[in-house]
Amino acid sequence: MNYKMMGRFLAQIVAVEAVFLLPALLISLFLGETGAVRGFLITLAAMGVVCGGLYASCRGAETLFGAKEGLVCVSAGWIVLSLLGALPFFFSREIPRYIDALFEIVSGFTTTGASILPEVEPMSRGLLYWRSFSHWLGGMGVLVFLLAVAPAGGKGSGFTMHLLRAESPGPDVGKLVPKMRTTALILYLIYIVMTVLNVIFLLLGGMPLFDAVCTAFGTAGTGGFGIRNDSIAGYSPYLQNVCTVFMLLFGVNFSCYYLLLMRKFSSVFKDEELRLYLGIFPGSALLVAWNIRGLYGTLEETFRHAAFQVSSIMTTTGFATTDFDLWPPFSKAVLLMLMIVGACAGSTGGGLKCARVLLLFKSLRRNIRQVLHPRKVQVVRTNGRVVGENVLDNTAAYLAAYMIILLGSFIFLSLDGFSVETNLSAVLACFNNIGPGLDAVGPTCNYAAYSIGSKLVLILDMLAGRLEIFPILVLFSGSTWKHS
Amino acid sequence: MNIIIAGNGKVGHALARQLSAEGHDLTIIDLDKQRLSDTVEQVDVMAVEGNCATLPVLRQAGVEGADLLIAATDMDEVNLLCCLTAHNLNPKMHTIARIRNPEYTDQIFEMREAFALSLTVNPERQAAVEIERLLKYPGFLRRDTFAKGRAEIVEVRVDGKSKLCNLSLSEILHSIIKCKVLVCAVLRNGTAMVPNGNFVLREGDRIFVTAPTADLTALLKSLGIITRRVRRVILCGGGRVSYYLAELLERDGISVQIIEQNPQRCVELTSLLPHASVVQGDCSSQEQLEAEGLGSCDALVTLTGIDEMNMITSLYGASRGVPQIITKLGRMENCLLADSLNLGSVICPRELCSNSIVRYVRAMQNQAGAAVSVHTIADGQAEAVEFQLDGSTIHCGEPLKRLNLKANVLVASITHGARTVIPNGDSVFRRGDTVVVVTNGQGVLRQFNDIFA
Numbered sequence: 001m002n003y004k005m006m007g008r009f010l011a012q013i014v015a016v017e018a019v020f021l022l023p024a025l026l027i028s029l030f031l032g033e034t035g036a037v038r039g040f041l042i043t044l045a046a047m048g049v050v051c052g053g054l055y056a057s058c059r060g061a062e063t064l065f066g067a068k069e070g071l072v073c074v075s076a077g078w079i080v081l082s083l084l085g086a087l088p089f090f091f092s093r094e095i096p097r098y099i100d101a102l103f104e105i106v107s108g109f110t111t112t113g114a115s116i117l118p119e120v121e122p123m124s125r126g127l128l129y130w131r132s133f134s135h136w137l138g139g140m141g142v143l144v145f146l147l148a149v150a151p152a153g154g155k156g157s158g159f160t161m162h163l164l165r166a167e168s169p170g171p172d173v174g175k176l177v178p179k180m181r182t183t184a185l186i187l188y189l190i191y192i193v194m195t196v197l198n199v200i201f202l203l204l205g206g207m208p209l210f211d212a213v214c215t216a217f218g219t220a221g222t223g224g225f226g227i228r229n230d231s232i233a234g235y236s237p238y239l240q241n242v243c244t245v246f247m248l249l250f251g252v253n254f255s256c257y258y259l260l261l262m263r264k265f266s267s268v269f270k271d272e273e274l275r276l277y278l279g280i281f282p283g284s285a286l287l288v289a290w291n292i293r294g295l296y297g298t299l300e301e302t303f304r305h306a307a308f309q310v311s312s313i314m315t316t317t318g319f320a321t322t323d324f325d326l327w328p329p330f331s332k333a334v335l336l337m338l339m340i341v342g343a344c345a346g347s348t349g350g351g352l353k354c355a356r357v358l359l360l361f362k363s364l365r366r367n368i369r370q371v372l373h374p375r376k377v378q379v380v381r382t383n384g385r386v387v388g389e390n391v392l393d394n395t396a397a398y399l400a401a402y403m404i405i406l407l408g409s410f411i412f413l414s415l416d417g418f419s420v421e422t423n424l425s426a427v428l429a430c431f432n433n434i435g436p437g438l439d440a441v442g443p444t445c446n447y448a449a450y451s452i453g454s455k456l457v458l459i460l461d462m463l464a465g466r467l468e469i470f471p472i473l474v475l476f477s478g479s480t481w482k483h484s
Numbered sequence: 485m486n487i488i489i490a491g492n493g494k495v496g497h498a499l500a501r502q503l504s505a506e507g508h509d510l511t512i513i514d515l516d517k518q519r520l521s522d523t524v525e526q527v528d529v530m531a532v533e534g535n536c537a538t539l540p541v542l543r544q545a546g547v548e549g550a551d552l553l554i555a556a557t558d559m560d561e562v563n564l565l566c567c568l569t570a571h572n573l574n575p576k577m578h579t580i581a582r583i584r585n586p587e588y589t590d591q592i593f594e595m596r597e598a599f600a601l602s603l604t605v606n607p608e609r610q611a612a613v614e615i616e617r618l619l620k621y622p623g624f625l626r627r628d629t630f631a632k633g634r635a636e637i638v639e640v641r642v643d644g645k646s647k648l649c650n651l652s653l654s655e656i657l658h659s660i661i662k663c664k665v666l667v668c669a670v671l672r673n674g675t676a677m678v679p680n681g682n683f684v685l686r687e688g689d690r691i692f693v694t695a696p697t698a699d700l701t702a703l704l705k706s707l708g709i710i711t712r713r714v715r716r717v718i719l720c721g722g723g724r725v726s727y728y729l730a731e732l733l734e735r736d737g738i739s740v741q742i743i744e745q746n747p748q749r750c751v752e753l754t755s756l757l758p759h760a761s762v763v764q765g766d767c768s769s770q771e772q773l774e775a776e777g778l779g780s781c782d783a784l785v786t787l788t789g790i791d792e793m794n795m796i797t798s799l800y801g802a803s804r805g806v807p808q809i810i811t812k813l814g815r816m817e818n819c820l821l822a823d824s825l826n827l828g829s830v831i832c833p834r835e836l837c838s839n840s841i842v843r844y845v846r847a848m849q850n851q852a853g854a855a856v857s858v859h860t861i862a863d864g865q866a867e868a869v870e871f872q873l874d875g876s877t878i879h880c881g882e883p884l885k886r887l888n889l890k891a892n893v894l895v896a897s898i899t900h901g902a903r904t905v906i907p908n909g910d911s912v913f914r915r916g917d918t919v920v921v922v923t924n925g926q927g928v929l930r931q932f933n934d935i936f937a
Binding site for chain 2 (some may be wrong): 067161162175177178179180182194388
């Protein structure tokens with residue numbers, strides 16, 4: 001293990017976080033929120049110490065960097081990011097317990113949006129901004145940001161592939177252009193432009209600037225932290241529909257947008273994952289709308305709520321315009337299934353990803369055919385191209401790891417004594433980075449009642465869900481830490 | 485620049501490393517998915533899987549926006565087809581193909597025309613040429629080759645006993661040197677100067693002489709440099725490098741013995757090389773080497789495909805007191821190891837090949853009509869710059885004596901097709917010529933037109 005190189009990476013991550021903390025500090029200074037200012041200043045000092053210490057102790061690092069270092073670096077980076085990012089909540093005394101602050105910020109960076117706060121409106125504006133901004137940074141990934149701003153070239157720059165692969169969701173991560181730095185820049189530029197568009201559309205609907213920016217951050221990262229107690233429910237129907245559309249847009253694979261910019265329209269429209277994603281949305285929305293007919297006054301309202309909730313859950317955002325915990329069981333079941341499916345690979349969303357679902361179904365179909373025609377030679381294709389056996393193996397292994405973690409966490413959470421529906425939906429909502437679950441963790445409730453142990457498990461679930469399991473799993477693997 | 489490398493073999497990988505370190509945008513095409521993903525993890529490149537001679541794969545690799553395509557797969561024909569197909573998609577793009585089959589060597593110019601290639605590279609032949617250079621002219625301190633091996637600038641030291649001492653250059657060129665050469669720079673007491681005909685050489689001067697490569701033996705002879713001439717060489721291994729080298733050495737009248745293990749290849753070599761003596765046997769066997777007269781040969785060149793074997797055989801040759809030993813190594817990592825061993829001169833074909841491509845890429849960056857390559861001579865005080873004349877060149881077809889050149893600029897050689905001439909007042913530039921210009925380094929030459937005052 002190249003600890004020095006990893007140390008330098010961690011120092012850079014902390015530096016980036018410190019820079020991004022400054023706008024939140026300015027907001028608090030401007031509004032005279034003394035508690036929040038104190039929290040931010042102590043955090044900045046702590047970040048300075050950590051960053052300086054890491055830089056000082058990791059001078060003269062070799063540039064040799066392998067898959068193992070890449071994976072450990074990403075998960076260690078996210079853990080450090082979260083540990084330090086939680087400090088403002090703790091030191092400002094607005095979240096008195098550190099474990100709760102950590103839960104809140106991990107939920108932010110992993111774009112989960114699960115909260116332990118019963119009320120968000122009393123919080124200071126600076127902290128609300130930081131909470132929402134953590135969605136935006138975590139959505140595209142802090143390491144991808146580092147790759148975009150890091151100096152280009154240099155010896156051994158190929159290792160950056162490990163970082164991109166560990167942080168970008170999807171079964172088969174590739175670059176858009178030959179250079180890693182340009183790829184990361186393109187991703188962030190698309191991300192920034194779309195976020196700004198989202199803010200503009202929200203402002204046009206009469207939303208105040210602060211609300212618009214924070215809501216856009218939550219939408220862009222597919223996070224789901226609202227700045228009002230009732231999430232999006234209090235805003236006008238126009239604003240709710242804007243959110244529905246933008247959540248859906250941020251759940252699309254970003255390389256599709258790049259292809260659109262390159263005017264390769266046909267390859268975008270023929271993309272099987274995108275077709276599946278855009279097929280599931282209206283299908284589920286119609287099913288839910290039919291199921292909840294009669295609960296709302298008008299047809300428009302019924303469809304608006306159905307579309308919003310389906311978009312929100314499917315893209316793993318977690319905003320809500322209504323308490324879907326009161327919906328009939330079939331709608332809740334549809335939403336639970338959508339939690340597992342998730343958004344597209346290469347988007348800011350979580351879940352299993354449509355691309356994996358597609359691959360799993362295709363290889364299942366192949367295996368069934370294999371039983372019927374044992375000597376038939378078959379390959380799995382997506383978009384006309386043959387999918388490598390190793391990708392299929394990885395996808396199957398991913399599903400296995402996914403189920404094991406899901407069930408393990410579910411059993412652990414059950415020790416706390418809540419209902420089965422609560423525990424299952426809590427694990428699904430955290431592991432898939434959605435946020436609100438059902439019953440005691442439904443849209444109007446929160447996660448504060450869980451014990452410290454359960455919160456730690458959920459924190460790990462959120463991280464594992466955001467980083468696609470393996471980077472977190474290697475932390476617990478003996479061979480990672482053995483001297484080689 | 486946007487560069488596509490077709491073929492992720494040894495040369496392709498070495499090129500990817502070097503070119504990505506110089507900041508180019510690289511896309512690699514190969515059939516082997518595993519090897520591609522290994523490369524992508526080590527070097528900052530994009531990978532495309534597939535047959536590099538097909539339209540969809542080339543399109544996917546972004547051939548329309550590429551500046552250069554390097555075809556370096558292990559099949560010559562695929563390389564040619566790849567370049568041709570790519571050229572049709574993007575006629576503005578430069579193409580480089582690796583052509584290794586000896587049967588194509590004689591028609592390489594016609595093929596360059598027909599397949600619209602900017603450059604062809606042949607690592608094995610390059611290595612053979614380099615080895616021959618080392619074997620053939622031990623009297624020259626250094627040799628720089630231009631115009632793809634057709635013109636040279638050699639460095640010669642004038643000692644007290646030399647015929648050249650205390651003579652002016654015009655006297656030397658008229659009475660002593662029988663062939664057409666040009667003294668393009670003289671290094672005296674650490675200062676480089678571009679001499680004229682009245683310049684008198686002194687003891688200790690180092691002169692830089694331009695000559696067509698074909699005239700070097702004549703030059704050496706007329707300079708009266710006495711060196712131990714290599715008469716008999718043993719080549720271990722009968723691969724492509726051996727073939728090229730044996731052919732080159734035969735032309736110089738050096739007797740060649742080749743030891744090759746594969747009987748079928750021995751028969752092939754015998755029919756290809758009528759004057760060489762081909763022996764079927766194991767060249768790592770000391771008895772075999774002794775039977776071929778290792779003790780009395782002038783040089784031993786180890787060229788098998790196995791680095792370890794080459795190193796062991798060379799070490800044995802050194803221990804038996806062979807005057808000149810040259811070792812071929814396939815892996816560059818082994819070259820570092822070779823420094824600590826007594827292996828004589830070390831040649832790495834892959835490195836020679838990728839260096840020449842990198843030099844081409846560097847020259848390409850300086851725009852059209854720009855330098856093809858730049859060699860630093862005379863302890864870094866002068867530069868020899870090679871230009872390829874194209875449509876943008878002014879004064880084409882006018883005799884040199886009527887042209888007004890910048891001071892400190894000397895036209896050292898003009899290569900037209902396969903013929904190199906040392907220019908005089910009646911020489912003309914023609915489109916497609918390769919011209920070598922020597923300058924003392926002040927005022928950088930970016931384009932050929934810069935040489936005109």
